[in-house]
Amino acid sequence: MQSVPSQAKALPYDALLKKAKDLGLRRLETSVLRFPSGRAAYAVCSATLEADDGSIYREVASVPAVSSSGETQSRAVEGACLKAKERVLEAFTGHRCKLDGPAPAQRAMSDVAPVPTQPRKTLEPVPNEACSECGAPLTYGHYEFSTRMFRRPLCAACQINTATSR
Ligand SMILES: [Zn+2]
Secondary structure (H helix, E strand, O other): OOOOOOOOEEHHHHHHHHHHHHEEEEEEEEEEEOOOOOOOOOEEEEEEEEEEOOOOOEEEEEEEOOOHHHHHHHHHHHHHHHHHHHHHHHHHHHOOOOOOOOOOOHHHHHHHHHOOOOOOOOOOOOOOOOOOOOOOOOOHHHHHHHHHHOOOOHHHHHHHHHHHHH
């Protein structure tokens, strides 16, 4: 097979993902290891990559949550998941990931994940559903994030409770 030169050039995330698919990427998954809390204001996520030949790569990344708002914490979790995916793709392809502009985390996830995702209504600013635990109204960001991460709508506080009670 082709050998990867040690000075491989940096690729944008999309190109890195495409490269990985060319090299036999079968599965790319992330999981949240730590949700930001008052005690430890950072998110930790791991990414697992499985190749066609059965080899498994796993990387862990953390991102600090600069404030205690649920929005910021959710973003930190998304950021950590993306960073972990970049690292695992870097390890797999031998290319560095070059980040420019906002990261295409959601698109990349739906590109690769073979699991069926709920049909997503795009550009809907206000969700109809409230938090399924406590009934608090949700921002679209929380709604979108929690249904993806937890498979049900949850407010920031209930996301933290759910994440830490596992
Ligand atoms: Zn709630």
